[in-house]
Each structure stands twice: as C-alpha cells, then as structure tokens.
Amino acid sequence: MKKKLLAGLMSVAIALCALSACAKKDEETSASSTSDTQTIEETSAETSESVSESSSEESSETSTEVKGESKDSENPFGDPNGTHTVVDHAGDTVEVPNTINRIAVGSFYPLASVIAEYLGSAEKIVGIHPVSMSAAENGLLGQIYPEILNANTAFISGDEVNLEELLILKPDIVIGVGQEQAKAIREAGIPAVTTSASAWKYDIIETYEHWIDLLDQIFGGSDFAKKAMEKSDAVHADIIEKTKDIPDDQKARVLVLFKYTDAAMVASGVNFFGQWWCESVNAYNVASEVPDGSILKISMEQVYEWNPDIIIITNFCGTQPEDLYNNAIGTDDWSTINAVKNKRVYKMPLGLYRSYTPGGDSPVTMQWMASVIYPDLFKDTDIRKIAKEYYKEMCGYDLSDEQLDMMFIPSRDAARGL
Numbered sequence: 062m063k064k065k066l067l068a069g070l071m072s073v074a075i076a077l078c079a080l081s082a083c084a085k086k087d088e089e090t091s092a093s094s095t096s097d098t099q100t101i102e103e104t105s106a107e108t109s110e111s112v113s114e115s116s117s118e119e120s121s122e123t124s125t126e127v128k129g130e131s132k133d134s135e136n137p138f139g140d141p142n143g144t145h146t147v148v149d150h151a152g153d154t155v156e157v158p159n160t161i162n163r164i165a166v167g168s169f170y171p172l173a174s175v176i177a178e179y180l181g182s183a184e185k186i187v188g189i190h191p192v193s194m195s196a197a198e199n200g201l202l203g204q205i206y207p208e209i210l211n212a213n214t215a216f217i218s219g220d221e222v223n224l225e226e227l228l229i230l231k232p233d234i235v236i237g238v239g240q241e242q243a244k245a246i247r248e249a250g251i252p253a254v255t256t257s258a259s260a261w262k263y264d265i266i267e268t269y270e271h272w273i274d275l276l277d278q279i280f281g282g283s284d285f286a287k288k289a290m291e292k293s294d295a296v297h298a299d300i301i302e303k304t305k306d307i308p309d310d311q312k313a314r315v316l317v318l319f320k321y322t323d324a325a326m327v328a329s330g331v332n333f334f335g336q337w338w339c340e341s342v343n344a345y346n347v348a349s350e351v352p353d354g355s356i357l358k359i360s361m362e363q364v365y366e367w368n369p370d371i372i373i374i375t376n377f378c379g380t381q382p383e384d385l386y387n388n389a390i391g392t393d394d395w396s397t398i399n400a401v402k403n404k405r406v407y408k409m410p411l412g413l414y415r416s417y418t419p420g421g422d423s424p425v426t427m428q429w430m431a432s433v434i435y436p437d438l439f440k441d442t443d444i445r446k447i448a449k450e451y452y453k454e455m456c457g458y459d460l461s462d463e464q465l466d467m468m469f470i471p472s473r474d475a476a477r478g479l
Contacts, residue, residue: 136160137281147278150257150271151240157252157279161233163187168220169237169256172272173209174202174414176236178421178456179276179283183209188216188230193414195477196376200411201468205458224249234279254279258418263334265341266293269419285421285455292424292451297341300431303438304343312345313434316369316400319356319417320378320479323391326361329375330354334417338373342431361393371434372400374408376415379473382406407433411471412448425451429469445469 138145138159146156165188166173173193177183183206189197191214197203203210216226222242227235228249235246235253246253256275261267273286317335320327329335331349333356339346347367351357374380385395385406395401409415410429412422425448432442445465452458460468 147254147275149243149254149275150260151243151255153240153243153255155243155247155252155254157254158233161185161280163230163232163234165216165227165230165232165235166190166193167217167222167235167238167242167253169258170196171414171418171420172237172256173197173212175269175272175420176276177202177206177209178285178289178413179273180280181283181285181456182206183212186212187232188213188227190214190217192478195479196411196414196475199467199472199475199477200413200415201452201460201464202413204460204464204467205413205452205456222246227251236279263332263337265334265337265419265423266290266297269293269423272419288455289421289424293427296424296427300342300427304431304435307343307435309345312343314347314367314370315339315344315434316347316364316367316372318372318374318378318380321374321380321384321390322378326359326364326393328357328359330357334419335373335375338417338430341427342434344371344434364395364398368398369400370403370405372398372406373430373433374406375417376409376411376471376475377417377479379476381473382408405433408471410448410468411475412468415475421455 136159141160143159144156145159146154148154162185164176164186166176166186168190170190170193173183173186173189174196176186183202186209189209189212194210194212194214197209213226213230216223216230220239220242222235222238224246227246228251232251235243235251237256238246238253240255243253243255254275256272258268261271270290273283273290276283276286317329317338318326319329319333319335328348329346330351331346331354333354336346336349339349347369348354348357348359350367372382372385374382380390382404384390385398385401386404388394388396400406409417410422410426412420412425414420414422416422416426416429425444428439428442428447429444432439432444448465448468449460452460
C-alpha cells in the first residue's frame with residue numbers, strides 16, 4: 062500500500078452485527094501512526110474476543126416450523142415450568158426459563174431478525190433496538206413478520222438499556238447485550254445473554270452458525286435455521302467452484318463502503334464482513350491493502366489511488382448509487398473512478414435485515430453479490446426469481462413485485478438511527 066495510516070486510530074462502536082453483522086458505530090480517537098487513512102476498530106455489541114467455542118451445547122432435534130405451520134407444543138427441555146443453563150458468547154453460564162414467551166433484543170442489531178426467522182414468528186419479541194426497527198419497517202422483516210412492528214423501542218438508546226423501561230416490558234429473557242450490561246440485567250432478575258460478531262473473524266457463514274448454536278441452547282432448535290445454514294453452504298460452494306479459476310490480475314477490484322455521509326467515508330477492511338463478501342466471490346477488496354484494518358475512515362484521495370472497478374454500498378448508511386454518480390455528497394468528485402464511469406455502483410439488498418451481516422438472507426445475498434460482480438459468469442442468475450422462491454420455501458411467504466423492489470432498491474430510511 063502506497064499510503065501510511067492517518068494519525069488517530071479511531072474506534073467505532075457498532076451496537077450490533079453483524080452489527081451493532083455490523084451497525085451503530087461511535088467513533089472515538091485514540092493514538093496511532095500518521096498517514097492518509099484512519100483505521101477504525103469495531104467494538105460491535107459483541108463482548109469478548111475470547112469466546113469459549115467449546116461451551117455451546119448440542120442443539121435439540123425439536124424444531125420450529127416455518128411461518129404458517131403449526132409449532133410442536135412439546136417443550137424441548139422437558140418441564141415447561143423449569144429452567145436450563147446456556148453458555149453465552151462471553152463464556153458466562155446463564156440460567157434461562159424452559160418456556161420463553163417475551164423476548165427483548167438489545168443493541169446487537171441483526172439479532173431481532175435472526176430470532177424472528179428462527180422462531181418463524183415475531184410474536185414473542187416485545188422489545189428491539191430503534192436501529193433494528195428502521196430495518197424492519199423498510200425491509201422484508203416487517204412484511205413477513207408484521208408483529209415485529211409492535212415491539213417496544215423505548216427501553217434502549219445507543220447501547221444503553223434503561224432498566225426501568227425494560228422491567229415494564231416484563232421480558233423472560235434479554236438477548237444481545239454487552240457482558241457488563243448483561244450482568245446488570247441479571248442482577249435485576251432477568252436472564253440476559255451476550256452475543257459476538259467478531260469472534261469468528263467476520264466469516265458470514267461461521268458467525269451465523271454460532272449465533273444459531275446459542276439460540277438452539279435457548280430455544281431448542283429451528284427448521285428455518287437448519288435449512289438456511291444448509292443453503293448457505295451449498296450456494297457458497299457453488300460460487301467458489303464457478304469463480305475459482307479467475308486469475309489474480311483479473312479479479313474485480315471492489316470497494317465496500319460501509320458508511321458514506323458528509324461527515325465521513327468508511328470502508329470495510331480486511332478484518333470485517335466486507336472482506337468475506339469479496340472473498341466469497343473471488344473478488345479483491347481494495348481496502349485489504351490497509352494492514353489489519355477493520356472499519357477504515359478513508360479519504361477521496363485514497364479512493365483515487367485504489368480506483369475500484371465496483372463499489373458496494375451497505376445499508377448502514379442512506380447513500381445510494383446515484384449519490385456517487387451525481388457527486389451529491391460533500392465536495393467529493395467521483396467522476397474519474399472506474400466504478401462510477403461504468404455505472405457499477407450497487408446498493409446491498411435489504412432482506413429480513415441489512416444483508417451485509419450474517420442472517421437468513423445470506424444465501425440470496427451471495428447470489429446477488431456474484432451476479433453484480435461477475436455478470437458474465439452468472440448471466441443466468443435471475444435474482445428476483447431466486448429471492449421469491451427462497452422466501453416462499455423458507456417463510457411460506459409470496460413476495461410481490463413491490464416487495465422485491467423494496468428488497469433490491471432499498472429506501473434511504475432503512476439507515477435511520479445509524
């Protein structure tokens with residue numbers, strides 16, 4: 062890489078996934094080396110990098126049926142009035158009830174959608190983060206599981222839970238908060254568990270599998286989750302097979318813009334989900350040239366140097382491709398960048414959640430990514446048909462053309478609160 066890192070290592074708190082896969086990010090400056098690019102570390106809503114992976118218990122064979130089908134009334138843990146223990150992603154052992162009817166989801170943003178799809182319903186979710194709600198209101202989650210739109214959002218702001226407001230919700234469990242906050246909630250008499258986004262090196266498939274392992278411990282099993290993991294593995298293997306022979310000098314050069322506003326331009330570096338997305342289709346992440354970079358605050362000059370062939374914009378900002386085509390943000394001039402000249406700037410889909418993070422949308426997102434980065438290799442990919450068939454099979458829901466538009470041409474409002 063031709064440029065050194067800018068002065069000021071910046072830490073971005075993502076109260077996720079994915080991303081808290083991957084979401085609210087408070088940036089604070091700390092000491093670092095001088096350069097033109099500023100590295101931002103993600104703190105996510107994950108709590109501990111030293112996750113005890115051996116602590117997960119085997120998931121039960123009891124499963125929750127997809128939306129529209131009846132659910133097995135037998136409790137997978139035996140006594141419906143009893144309790145059992147789980148080990149969360151911080152390594153803490155937590156006693157949780159065998160029967161859970163009221164769930165509050167903390168600042169781990171993707172988890173509300175992951176739990177809804179896992180259970181085949183959002184009826185038991187009584188509280189979610191406002192950032193999760195903005196995705197639900199503008200994406201498929203609120204369409205397929207409309208009960209989610211009734212969830213309370215007043216109990217949490219940023220990554221801080223208001224215990225008084227939380228107690229009003231009378232949750233049986235709180236999932237997706239930081240370790241210290243989980244302890245405080247448990248001291249108030251409510252079981253609370255911690256989740257991690259970064260413990261598995263931002264591997265989309267592996268991270269989702271560990272999220273599901275934790276939910277299996279809590280709830281006992283999910284047909285949706287099992288199918289989603291199987292489909293993710295199969296789709297990923299197919300794409301790798303089709304792209305494996307692309308020579309290094311012919312790989313598409315991709316810039317993943319995690320956020321872009323008047324205030325800052327932030328790219329996904331080698332240690333964040335954008336790297337996995339690029340590698341999943343055998344493309345080259347230009348921001349990987351910054352050593353050990355996670356979330357990188359970059360300048361327009363750096364973009365000129367990289368000159369990416371393709372730009373992918375996540376749903377963690379409201380920016381749209383036309384904003385780059387029209388130089389609509391600040392004083393930045395994108396007119397000489399290859400991706401802009403060739404109209405190859407794309408907005409990531411907004412499915413059950415912001416698809417940059419792990420989740421049930423990943424099998425569709427992978428095929429979308431492959432088709433926009435290598436259209437000649439994947440010219441037979443009809444992504445709208447694929448999505449329609451996938452959500453019909455997985456959720457028992459027929460997407461309309463308008464809902465497919467909502468997914469693949471997402472609203473700026475989906476980034477509200479970030």
